[in-house]
Amino acid sequence: MGKTIIISNRLPVQLQISNGEITAIPSVGGLATGMKSVHSGGDSLWIGWSGLTDEDIPEELGPKINEALADHGSSKVNLTADEVDGFYYGFSNRTIWPLFHYFMEYSEFELDSWNIYKKVNQKFADAILEAADDDDTIWVHDYQLMLVPQMVREKKPDISIGFFLHIPFPSFEIFRTLPWREEILKGLLGSDLIGFHTYDYERHFLSSVRRLLGLEVSFNDIYLDDRVIKVDSFPMGIDYKKFSEAAKESEKHDPKEQSELLQRLNNHKNADPEAKFFLSIDRLDYTKGIAKRLNAFEYFLNKYPRYKEKVRLIILAVPSRSNVPQYQLLKREIDELVGRINGEFSTVSWTPIWYFYRSMPFENLIDLYTSCDIAWLTPIRDGMNLVAKEYIATRTDKTGVLILSEMAGSANEMNEALLINPNNFEQIADALKEAITMPKEEQQQRNRLLQKRLERYNVEKWANDFMNSLLSQKEKDFSYVSRRLSVDLMNLIIADYKTSKKRLLFIDYDGTLAGFHKDPQKASPDDELYELLDRIDAQEHTDMYLISGRDKETFSKWFMPKKYNMIVEHGVWISEGGEEFRMLENVKKDWMEKIQPVLESFVDRTPGSFIEEKNYSLAWHYRNTDPDFGQKRANELNTVLTSLIGTDDLSVLNGNKVMEIKSSNVNKGRAAMRIFAQDDYEFVFAIGDDWTDEFMFQELPETAITVKVGRQKTQAKYYVDSIKNVRALLGRFVY
Ligand code: GDG
Numbered sequence: 001m002g003k004t005i006i007i008s009n010r011l012p013v014q015l016q017i018s019n020g021e022i023t024a025i026p027s028v029g030g031l032a033t034g035m036k037s038v039h040s041g042g043d044s045l046w047i048g049w050s051g052l053t054d055e056d057i058p059e060e061l062g063p064k065i066n067e068a069l070a071d072h073g074s075s076k077v078n079l080t081a082d083e084v085d086g087f088y089y090g091f092s093n094r095t096i097w098p099l100f101h102y103f104m105e106y107s108e109f110e111l112d113s114w115n116i117y118k119k120v121n122q123k124f125a126d127a128i129l130e131a132a133d134d135d136d137t138i139w140v141h142d143y144q145l146m147l148v149p150q151m152v153r154e155k156k157p158d159i160s161i162g163f164f165l166h167i168p169f170p171s172f173e174i175f176r177t178l179p180w181r182e183e184i185l186k187g188l189l190g191s192d193l194i195g196f197h198t199y200d201y202e203r204h205f206l207s208s209v210r211r212l213l214g215l216e217v218s219f220n221d222i223y224l225d226d227r228v229i230k231v232d233s234f235p236m237g238i239d240y241k242k243f244s245e246a247a248k249e250s251e252k253h254d255p256k257e258q259s260e261l262l263q264r265l266n267n268h269k270n271a272d273p274e275a276k277f278f279l280s281i282d283r284l285d286y287t288k289g290i291a292k293r294l295n296a297f298e299y300f301l302n303k304y305p306r307y308k309e310k311v312r313l314i315i316l317a318v319p320s321r322s323n324v325p326q327y328q329l330l331k332r333e334i335d336e337l338v339g340r341i342n343g344e345f346s347t348v349s350w351t352p353i354w355y356f357y358r359s360m361p362f363e364n365l366i367d368l369y370t371s372c373d374i375a376w377l378t379p380i381r382d383g384m385n386l387v388a389k390e391y392i393a394t395r396t397d398k399t400g401v402l403i404l405s406e407m408a409g410s411a412n413e414m415n416e417a418l419l420i421n422p423n424n425f426e427q428i429a430d431a432l433k434e435a436i437t438m439p440k441e442e443q444q445q446r447n448r449l450l451q452k453r454l455e456r457y458n459v460e461k462w463a464n465d466f467m468n469s470l471l472s473q474k475e476k477d478f479s480y481v482s483r484r485l486s487v488d489l490m491n492l493i494i495a496d497y498k499t500s501k502k503r504l505l506f507i508d509y510d511g512t513l514a515g516f517h518k519d520p521q522k523a524s525p526d527d528e529l530y531e532l533l534d535r536i537d538a539q540e541h542t543d544m545y546l547i548s549g550r551d552k553e554t555f556s557k558w559f560m561p562k563k564y565n566m567i568v569e570h571g572v573w574i575s576e577g578g579e580e581f582r583m584l585e586n587v588k589k590d591w592m593e594k595i596q597p598v599l600e601s602f603v604d605r606t607p608g609s610f611i612e613e614k615n616y617s618l619a620w621h622y623r624n625t626d627p628d629f630g631q632k633r634a635n636e637l638n639t640v641l642t643s644l645i646g647t648d649d650l651s652v653l654n655g656n657k658v659m660e661i662k663s664s665n666v667n668k669g670r671a672a673m674r675i676f677a678q679d680d681y682e683f684v685f686a687i688g689d690d691w692t693d694e695f696m697f698q699e700l701p702e703t704a705i706t707v708k709v710g711r712q713k714t715q716a717k718y719y720v721d722s723i724k725n726v727r728a729l730l731g732r733f734v735y
Contacts, residue, residue, distance in 0.1 A: 002135035003043035004467070006035055007124060009088065009144040011048035013072045015065060022061065022068045031141060031166065033239050037460040038139070038467060039073060047127050050076040053084055077127045079120065086116025089323045092144045095178070098326075100143060100167050101287040101381040102174060106326055109179050118147060121187070125151035134159055137470060140191070142166045147183070150190030162470040163191040164234070167383040168409070169201040172208045185213055189224055193470045195234045197384045197409040202233045216711035216721060223711050225483065230473050234466050235413055237458040238389045244455075246366045247394035261360075262367040268312070269371065276436050278313045279372035281365070281387050282379070283320040284357070286330050289380040289405065289422045290317060294337040294353070296378075296422075300429040301345055301352065307436065309350040314372060316356045316365075331357070369394040374435045376403045378422040384409040388417070389454050398444040398451065401435035403428075413453060416446035482708060485718040485729065493685075493705055494732050500683035502541050506567075506672050506696055508688030509548040511656050512709050512726055518624055520550075520612070525558055532727060535734040537564055545675060547571075547668050549653075549660060549692055551614045552581045570653075570662060570692060571671030572616045584671055587616045587663040591650055595661055598640060606633045617662035619655075634659060656690040669695030676700065686716075687726060 012032045013024040026032065039046055050069065057065060069076055079087070090113030098106035125148045128138060132152070137160045140148050149161045175181055185208060188194055196202045202220065210217050215224055222229040255263065269275060278297075282288035297313050317334065321327045338355045345352045360368075369375075375391040385408040392402060392414075402417040404410065411419050418431045483489070497503060510516060510523060513533075517523035525533075536544050546559060547567040552575070555568050563578030573581040592613075599611050599620050608624035620637065622630040637659060641652050651664040668688075672695075676684060686696045689709035697706040697715040708716035709726055720726055 002133050002137065003045060004038060005128060005132055005136055005138045006039060006044065006046045006141070007128060007138065007145060007148065008035075008046075008048050008141035009092075011050055011069065011072075011074045011076065012036070012039065012046055013069070013074060014051050015068065017052070017056070017058075017061065020058075020061070022064055024068050024072060033242070034236060034459040034463060035139075035141075036239070038463045044073055045131055046072075046074045047077060047124065047131065048074065049079050049084075049088075053081040054078055055081050075127065075131065077120075077123050079123070083116055083120050083123075085323075086113045087120035088144065089321065091117035093321055093324050094326075096143045096146075097167070097287075099174060099178060100170050102168075102170060103286060103381075104174060104177065106286070107177075114180055121145060121147035122151055124148050125155075128152050129155050132156065132159060136160070137467070137474075138162065139164070139467070139470070147187035148190075150187045153190035160470060160474045161191045162193045162195065162466060163188055164195040164466065165201065165383070166197070166236070168198075168381060169196055169205045169208075171204050172211055175204070175208045176212065181208070181212055185209055189213075189222065189229055191229060192227075192473045193466070194229065194231045195466055195469075196231075197233065197235050198412050199233045200412075201383075201409075202231050206231055218711065228473075228476070230469070232469060234462055234469075235409065235457070236384050236386070237454060237460075237462045238386055238393060239460075240393050240455045240458045243366070243369075243390050243393035244396065244451075246362070247370050247396050250363070250366055250370060251396060259363055259367055261364050262371060265367065265371040272310070274310060276307075276311045276374060277372040278311060278374045278376045278432070279316075279368055279391070280313065280376050281316040281368065282318070282377070284317040284327065284331060284334070285320055286326055287379055287381050289378050290315065291330065291333050291337060292380065292422055293376065293378055294334065294341060296425045296428040297353070298341050298344075299425040300432050303426075303429045304433055307433075308345060308352075309347060311352070311432075311436070312350075313353045313376075314356075314368065315353060316358075316360060316368065318359045319357065365390075366394060370396075372400075374401045374403060374432070376432070377408065378403065378405040378420060378428070379408050380405070380422050382408040382410075386410075388414060392447060392450045393454055395447055395451070398447040399440055400447060401438055401443055402450075403431050403435055413457075414450060416449050482714055482716050482719045485707060485720050485725075489718065490729060490732065496705075497683055497685075497733055500541075502679060502681050503539075503543065503683040504676060504679070504681040504685070505536065505542065505544045506547045506668075506675075506686040506688075506700075507544065507730070508668075508690075508693050508709075509546055509550065511689035512687055512693075512723065513546075515723055516623060516656070520621070521554065529727070530562070532730055532734070533564060534562065536730060537562070539734060543675070543679070543681075545672075547672065547686075547688075547696070549614075549617075549619070549655065549668075551612075556581070567668070567671045567675075569614050569616055569666070570660075570668055571666045574671070584674065585663075585666045587666055588649070589616055591645075591661075592618060595641070595644070595650075598644065599637075602633060602637050606630065609633070612658075616666065617660055619658050619660040621658045623657035630657070653692050655692055660692070667695040668692055669697075669699030672696045673699050687729075 008031060012027050014027055016023045094108045124145055139162045141164055149163050152161060206217050209215050209222055215222055220231045280293055301308055338353050342351055342353050369391050377385060377388050388402055388404050388410045404414055404417040404419055405422045406419050420427050420431050513529055514523050545565045545567055549570045550568050552568045552573045555566050559566055566575045572585055572587055574584045575581045595618055599618060603609050603611060606625055609622040612619040612621060622634055649664045650661055653660040684700055684704040686700055687707040694715050706716040708714040708719040711719055
């Protein structure tokens with residue numbers, strides 16, 4: 001196995017240059033810590049931007065910088081200040097970030113920054129291509145690099161590529177407003193595996209793929225040409241041990257060894273044992289809902305004035321993207337709000353809000369987590385929110401209450417927290433009161449469960465799950481994936497048809513020429529279909545056979561007057577040129593009376609299902625049952641029948657919402673081959689939609705054109721996706 005290449009906008013280390021000396025400081029964010037286990041284990045390379053623009057790096061330091069990065073298994077992509085501006089501050093943070101967090105009004109659609117985004121994505125892709133061997137595994141991260149997977153795929157079609165999105169994927173209605181939506185989706189679809197934090201983001205993505213690109217999606221697999229792309233959710237965890245150990249370590253400290261911050265926090269706590277600290281930690285970002293939280297705090301103090309002088313809100317807002325205008329406005333808004341609320345409520349001995357606008361060292365972060373009674377994290381939208389998980393991990397005695405927004409991805413896994421809607425101040429005020437008064441035992445009970453889950457599904461497990469899923473995707477055998485019948489392919493087939501001297505066509509009926517109906521008898525041919533079949537049948541040097549599992553009575557009624565060739569009951573009967581049906585295979589039917597009661601018991605227990613008795617087979621139809629229930633019963637029946645029929649000469653066919661039991665020596669493949677052997681055919685064509693047609697696809701010679709209707713596992717060479725397209729294809733033979 002080759003090496004792993006991780007690609008993200010920023011590298012796991014940040015470089016600083018002072019007095020010609022380079023220092024590399026480990027990055028702190030969730031992504032950097034999360035990928036540590038993948039990056040440190042074995043052969044791995046991390047490609048990203050160093051945080052310094054070309055203009056920042058003195059020429060003579062270039063090689064030294066590369067060496068410093070190489071020491072950390074990293075390699076940089078060089079970006080100019082203009083590129084950082086258009087790609088990072090521009091398209092990534094003024095278009096994608098707001099749009100994907102449902103802040104449509106902040107989203108700017110600038111052609112120039114889109115062009116720079118494309119150019120910079122190509123730079124990242126080129127850096128990968130330069131470093132990658134064919135057996136390497138590539139893991140691309142986040143919204144800044146959504147075009148990279150396809151850019152790499154174009155040059156290295158067989159390489160294994162995974163992509164993980166750390167922010168939400170918005171609903172189709174939001175995503176569709178992006179002018180370059182198709183390009184973004186196609187960029188992502190260069191991957192073999194696309195991961196999201198939650199099932200909802202996954203669902204939104206699949207819906208956009210289906211609606212905007214019209215691709216076939218089955219469960220969480222996307223079918224694109226001859227590739228299958230898997231989409232799945234992997235909720236990101238934290239380095240649980242690091243946080244819980246740090247908290248334990250800090251508790252061991254003698255008060256004099258404690259950080260100044262902790263000493264001060266403790267002094268305040270000791271002065272009034274009833275006082276409670278609320279903690280709010282986020283990057284200063286409009287998605288995090290800091291301004292709303294401040295307003296809600298004011299609302300709480302007015303609604304429950306008895307808590308004045310008892311509670312204190314500690315806000316840590318970490319500076320972020322301060323080049324983007326919205327962030328500058330937000331900074332001003334928060335400064336003003338803090339000033340106003342403190343001005344309104346402060347007393348000589350009490351300031352309700354302590355506000356820090358900076359980044360803190362890790363130790364201080366732990367101090368805040370361990371000394372605050374309530375973590376109040378109420379983003380308006382957040383891909384995951386790791387702070388919520390980190391807070392819980394540091395609560396060594398299991399006390400503490402987490403108030404968490406429903407709009408954070410982490411809310412899906414943290415049901416024991418007090419979940420709130422960040423726009424509902426009434427609910428928030430009540431949740432704060434509930435948190436203040438929550439008995440210690442209840443806090444511990446909730447946190448015990450949370451901690452257990454976070455410890456188990458930690459970040460290492462997250463990264464390993466993703467990598468294993470990516471590897472198994474690579475190892476899967478997709479040879480069954482047939483190709484969509486494109487216009488070009490269709491033209492070739494038609495040309496072949498027209499120049500052939502003798503042609504043979506096998507055409508299935510239900511699900512191929514006509515749609516399904518609640519009552520099978522009502523799925524009769526329409527005039528347009530008769531006209532199409534008439535024309536094909538009238539072609540010179542062409543033998544057309546309708547080939548079906550239906551009974552001969554129904555087909556006699558529908559097609560005998562037309563004198564079409566017909567093979568029915570999967571190959572038991574044949575009628576050619578309007579002659580009476582004759583038996584093509586000798587089949588037994590004495591087994592039927594034994595199987596019939598079994599099927600009847602399933603009809604009794606499965607409302608909507610029924611038995612169709614044919615001359616030589618029995619079919620149990622479950623199209624009209626509840627879909628999940630019907631499928632469950634079908635699986636059950638399959639097991640029962642398999643054990644019942646044992647080595648008898650019977651087989652069970654799983655068709656489209658129907659199970660049919662019949663003699664093993666009868667199938668469409670055998671019947672088709674009998675016809676094929678009768679003449680010297682140059683052009684052989686078979687089309688069908690279900691399992692019973694697979695016998696034809698399998699048995700007919702390699703040169704035959706075999707076409708499946710629908711995108712499922714098949715032996716057919718090609719597929720078309722609808723009955724409408726079947727008719728269009730057949731129409732091209734004759735019109
Ligand atoms: C994006 C998505 C998703 C924060 N302040 C300080 C500090 N931090 C650390 C925290 C935490 C990380 O930064 C923040 O992670 P979040 O998940 O809360 O938020 P984003 O930065 O917006 O991250 C988010 C995440 O990607 C992962 O996929 O969860 O939804 O938006 O680890 O501890 N660390 C230090 N000082 C600080 O002042 N040392």
